[in-house]
Every structure is written in structure tokens, then in C-alpha cells.
Amino acid sequence: MVTFNYNEEEKIFTATFAGRLDTLAVQRISEIVHINLPVRDGKSEDTIVFDLRDVDYISSSFIRICVSVAKQAGPGQFSISHCQPFIKKTFKISGLDEMMNVT
Amino acid sequence: MAETLLEKANDFLDKAQLAAAEFQQYNQEQTDRIVESVFKAGFNNRVKLAKMAQEETGMGIWEHKVIKNVLGTQLVYESIRNEKTVGVISSDPKTGITEIAQPLGPILAVIPVTNPTSTTMFKILICLKSRNPIIISAHRGASKSCSETVRICYEAALAAGAPEDCIQMISSGSRDFTHMIMAHPKVALILATGGTGLVNAAYSSGNPAIGVGPGNVPVFIDESADIPFAVENIISSKTFDNGTICASEQAIVVTRSMEKKVREEFEKQHCYFLNPEEIKQVEKIAIVQETHSMSPFVVGQPVSVIAAKAGINVPEGTKILLAKLDGIGTDYPLSVEVLAPILAFYAADDYHTAVNMCIDLNYLGGIGHSACIYANDEKRILEYSELLNAGRILVNTPTSQGAVGYFFNHLAPSLTLGCGTGGKNITTENITAKNLLNIQRVSRRKPNELWFSHDQSQYYDESLSVDEIMRDYYKNH
Numbered sequence: 001m002v003t004f005n006y007n008e009e010e011k012i013f014t015a016t017f018a019g020r021l022d023t024l025a026v027q028r029i030s031e032i033v034h035i036n037l038p039v040r041d042g043k044s045e046d047t048i049v050f051d052l053r054d055v056d057y058i059s060s061s062f063i064r065i066c067v068s069v070a071k072q073a074g075p076g077q078f079s080i081s082h083c084q085p086f087i088k089k090t091f092k093i094s095g096l097d098e099m100m101n102v103t
Numbered sequence: 104m105a106e107t108l109l110e111k112a113n114d115f116l117d118k119a120q121l122a123a124a125e126f127q128q129y130n131q132e133q134t135d136r137i138v139e140s141v142f143k144a145g146f147n148n149r150v151k152l153a154k155m156a157q158e159e160t161g162m163g164i165w166e167h168k169v170i171k172n173v174l175g176t177q178l179v180y181e182s183i184r185n186e187k188t189v190g191v192i193s194s195d196p197k198t199g200i201t202e203i204a205q206p207l208g209p210i211l212a213v214i215p216v217t218n219p220t221s222t223t224m225f226k227i228l229i230c231l232k233s234r235n236p237i238i239i240s241a242h243r244g245a246s247k248s249c250s251e252t253v254r255i256c257y258e259a260a261l262a263a264g265a266p267e268d269c270i271q272m273i274s275s276g277s278r279d280f281t282h283m284i285m286a287h288p289k290v291a292l293i294l295a296t297g298g299t300g301l302v303n304a305a306y307s308s309g310n311p312a313i314g315v316g317p318g319n320v321p322v323f324i325d326e327s328a329d330i331p332f333a334v335e336n337i338i339s340s341k342t343f344d345n346g347t348i349c350a351s352e353q354a355i356v357v358t359r360s361m362e363k364k365v366r367e368e369f370e371k372q373h374c375y376f377l378n379p380e381e382i383k384q385v386e387k388i389a390i391v392q393e394t395h396s397m398s399p400f401v402v403g404q405p406v407s408v409i410a411a412k413a414g415i416n417v418p419e420g421t422k423i424l425l426a427k428l429d430g431i432g433t434d435y436p437l438s439v440e441v442l443a444p445i446l447a448f449y450a451a452d453d454y455h456t457a458v459n460m461c462i463d464l465n466y467l468g469g470i471g472h473s474a475c476i477y478a479n480d481e482k483r484i485l486e487y488s489e490l491l492n493a494g495r496i497l498v499n500t501p502t503s504q505g506a507v508g509y510f511f512n513h514l515a516p517s518l519t520l521g522c523g524t525g526g527k528n529i530t531t532e533n534i535t536a537k538n539l540l541n542i543q544r545v546s547r548r549k550p551n552e553l554w555f556s557h558d559q560s561q562y563y564d565e566s567l568s569v570d571e572i573m574r575d576y577y578k579n580h
Contacts, residue, residue: 085458085490092466
């Protein structure tokens with residue numbers, strides 16, 4: 001459901017998600033995501049990317065995780081990539097896409 | 104003593120309310136006679152008014168404004184002439200519901216500088232058809248042509264027996280006065296077409312409003328599209344009246360695999376791709392940096408004028424300027440709406456990214472308005488349509504002439520395009536006479552057997568579950 005990758009050269013931490021990220025699924029992965037994030041004392045020196053190319057549903061609890069990570073990572077340090085258009089639309093409707101650079 | 108603004112506003116609305124009182128007594132035949140008379144008068148003056156509008160505003164092309172005037176008169180008239188808008192408009196013996204149409208009352212119509220005479224005639228016709236007096240508030244840049252339009256329509260209306268003051272016009276100049284009228288308690292509805300400021304003022308006036316603000320129309324050319332056909336249609340639309348219709352195309356989005364072919368086709372059909380330096384020069388004159396919105400100095404201007412203002416050289420006969428951009432938003436000034444023959448152009452890595460770009464463009468000031476797709480793949484057409492937040496998704500159609508209805512489809516001919524809740528509207532429809540009616544529903548007694556045959560004491564029994572009550576509710580049905 002989620003795998004992590006770190007590109008040391010470019011200092012990019014990527015979490016690649018897959019499947020249906022409903023409330024239950026998010027509850028299961030929430031802790032592991034937070035443990036693995038390169039955020040220390042509310043700061044990150046790395047760029048954090050959530051890759052959603054294989055995600056086919058997101059719940060509001062997943063969007064909340066994204067918001068929380070975006071705030072911790074700081075301006076311009078967090079992005080969400082490879083959204084399928086209906087996932088992109090979901091972020092748009094949430095009104096939170098601008099703080100997260102969703103592509 | 105000089106008349107105060109409030110006294111002036113009261114005077115307008117007192118007259119309008121008297122007209123409304125008289126008008127609501129008219130029957131369908133009397134109403135239709137007035138509408139026909141106004142349609143004919145407006146139509147007979149279509150060329151004169153088009154020329155006046157072009158000369159006064161300095162925007163657009165008069166021949167195209169003639170077509171807009173034809174839309175605002177003949178085509179609108181054709182679409183409403185047989186509509187019932189007075190008294191009983193429907194009666195269904197099965198449901199026992201009879202619908203009665205009542206007028207709303209005085210309507211304030213805000214008219215944009217981009218389509219002044221056509222929008223004035225359109226709004227007058229749909230207001231008269233619904234027996235509502237109308238007060239026109241025209242953009243100051245188009246006050247003369249609107250005033251002449253109002254004169255022609257009002258005389259025709261009176262000649263056909265319309266109530267005195269059923270059409271009035273606020274002399275332009277005072278924004279405060281327009282806002283005062285907007286908030287006047289005797290205004291039943293504001294039909295606001297224009298810039299964001301005016302439309303927002305209408306919404307915050309406290310009176311009901313149907314407002315149409317800006318669009319930012321993305322056009323996706325899919326791999327299944329007929330490229331020469333798509334490009335030809337886009338050009339015919341974006342050059343129509345020099346791009347002054349708010350539904351005109353703003354950005355072309357293709358996948359990288361299509362980029363070369365589409366680009367070559369645009370060039371073949373006399374369009375010009377700006378280089379990065381030229382893009383910056385055009386941005387400077389086309390976009391107001393402080394507000395990130397289009398500059399009025401380029402609205403409705405031909406390429407030759409825009410190029411001269413920007414200080415760039417383009418081949419003679421160039422129809423549209425295209426700017427290939429790497430992003431969407433305030434850092435990319437030409438990604439916003441520009442009502443002129445300027446198009447943003449995007450090449451995306453793949454289909455999903457292309458559609459995501461269209462969603463971003465759609466949300467950059469154009470929520471609820473219009474979008475377009477060129478494709479011959481039904482699945483993609485539907486997918487795209489569900490993803491975009493647009494009241495109108497035009498398929499293989501020039502958006503300027505497509506969104507306003509009639510020419511290329513069966514949308515209601517209209518110069519006020521509803522943008523749904525995304526655009527702070529109550530509807531996504533093309534606004535027409537039926538949107539200007541209070542519909543009363545006379546409901547005959549038709550007891551609902553389900554309700555009366557059901558033991559209603561069950562509702563007070565907390566021990567009964569929803570499933571148990573529902574089972575009993577539908578028992579023997």
C-alpha cells in the first residue's frame with residue numbers, strides 16, 4: 001500500500017501509495033508514513049513527494065495526512081505527483097491543493 | 104435642490120414597480136406581441152447597433168457583432184416565442200400539480216462592454232417575455248450604443264402596448280449609484296454579466312442575482328481528434344469578435360506526442376507561436392501585474408494591434424498569438440483569461456497530466472463556466488466532462504459560438520451563461536426567459552396511499568427499527 005524511497009543525491013523522499021486509500025487503509029498506514037517521513041522537530045531539509053500514480057480513491061483522512069505533512073515540511077517542500085485526474089479533482093474540490101502542489 | 108442618489112434610485116424603482124404592477128395583468132398574447140415587436144425592432148437595427156458598439160468600445164469586429172445581435176434577437180426570439188410564460192404553463196392530472204408562471208418584478212441588468220448591444224437586446228427580450236420590467240446598467244464604455252439599443256427596444260415595446268417604464272436605463276458614470284440600485288429593496292433580481300467586481304457586488308447586494316463572471320476555458324485536443332478540424336474551429340472561435348466572448352478558448356492542452364502536429368497545424372493556419380522573449384513582451388501589455396487579470400487595452404483587439412503594442416513583429420495576416428507555457432498560475436501571466444486572440448499552449452507528458460492541466464486551468468478563475476474537448480473517443484469525452492467543473496463542455500465545437508447556444512448545438516441561445524455554484528450561480532443553464540419566473544405549484548389533493556395506509560403510531564415506538572418500519576410501510580404494495 002505504501003513504499004518509501006530516498007534519493008540522496010537530490011534529497012527527495014518519495015512515498016509511493018497504491019490502491020484505495022479509504023479511512024481504514026489510512027488508519028493502517030498513517031503511523032508508518034509518519035515514522036518514515038524525514039521530518040525532525042517539525043522541519044524537513046528534504047523534499048517530500050507523495051506519488052499517487054496507482055491510487056484509485058482517497059478519503060478525507062488521507063487529505064488530512066497530506067495537509068499535516070505539507071505544514072511540517074514547510075513551503076515548497078512537499079508535493080503530490082502523478083495523480084489520476086479524478087484524484088486531482090478531489091484535491092481541487094477540497095480547496096487544499098494550492099498548499100500542496102498537486103500534479 | 105439637487106436630487107440625491109437615493110432619491111434617484113427610488114425614482115427608477117418606483118417607476119419599475121408600477122410597470123411591474125401593470126405588466127402582471129397582461130395575458131400571453133399581449134406579452135408575445137410586445138416581445139415580437141421588440142425582436143423585430145432590434146433585429147432591424149442589428150447592423151447599425153453593431154457598428155455603433157464597435158466604434159464606441161473600439162473592441163471586436165462589427166460584422167461579428169451583427170451575428171451577436173442576431174443571436175440576441177432572432178435566435179433568442181425563436182427559442183422563447185412559443186414558450187408559455189403567463190398564467191397556467193402546465194397541468195398534470197396524474198400528479199394534480201398545476202404550474203402558474205408569475206413575473207419576478209423589476210430586474211436590474213448589468214451589461215458588459217464586450218457584448219453591449221446584443222446582451223442588452225437579449226436581456227430585454229427575456230425580461231419582457233416573463234413580464235418583468237428591466238433596468239439596464241451599461242458599462243460606461245458602451246453607454247451610447249446601449250442607450251440607443253434601449254431607445255429602439257422601448258419604443259417598439261410601447262408601440263405594442265407595453266407598460267410605461269418597462270425598460271429603463273441608468274445613465275452610466277456612477278458606480279456607487281449602480282451599487283445603490285443593486286441593493287434597492289424593490290429590485291427582484293440582478294442579471295449581472297461583466298467583470299468580477301460588478302458580479303461580486305451583485306452577489307453581495309442582498310438581492311437575488313444571476314451573475315456571470317470570467318471564464319478560463321481549457322481546450323484539450325485528444326489523440327483521437329481530427330487535428331486540422333480542431334485547429335480550424337479553435338481559430339474561428341478565438342478570432343470571433345476578436346475573442347470577446349467569455350466562453351472563448353483560453354488554453355490549448357495536448358500530449359507531448361501531439362505537440363508537433365498541432366503546432367504545425369496552427370502555423371499552417373496562420374497562427375504564430377511567440378518565443379520566450381516575445382511572451383514576456385505580450386504579458387506586459389496583456390496582463391495587469393497587480394491584479395493578475397487581463398488588461399482592457401488588449402480586449403477585443405486584433406493580433407496586429409496587440410503585436411504593435413507589445414513591440415513584436417509577426418507575419419502579416421496572423422490570426423492568433425500562441426504562448427507555450429510551462430505552468431499555470433500567477434507566475435505564468437498568460438495562463439489567465441484574456442479576451443483577445445491570444446492563447447496559452449501546453450504540452451503534457453501524458454493523457455492524465457494533460458487532463459490535470461485542464462483542471463488547473465479550469466480552477467484558475469473559470470470554475471463553472473465552459474470547457475472544451477476535441478476527440479473521437481466517447482470514453483475520453485465522458486471522462487473529461489465528468490472531471491471538469493464547467494456548466495458547458497463543448498465537444499468538437501468552437502467554444503465562443505458553441506457555449507452561447509443554437510449555432511452548433513441545442514443549448515438555449517443566451518448571452519448569460521450560468522456557472523453553477525462554482526461560479527456562485529444557482530444554475531449551470533444558459534439563462535433564458537424561464538429562469539426569470541416564479542413558478543407557483545397548485546397542488547390538488549391526491550392523498551398518498553402509502554402514507555395513509557401505514558400505521559403511523561409506529562413512528563412513536565422507539566423499539567421499532569428503520570427496517571421494520573420500512574417493511575411495514577411498503578407492505579402489500
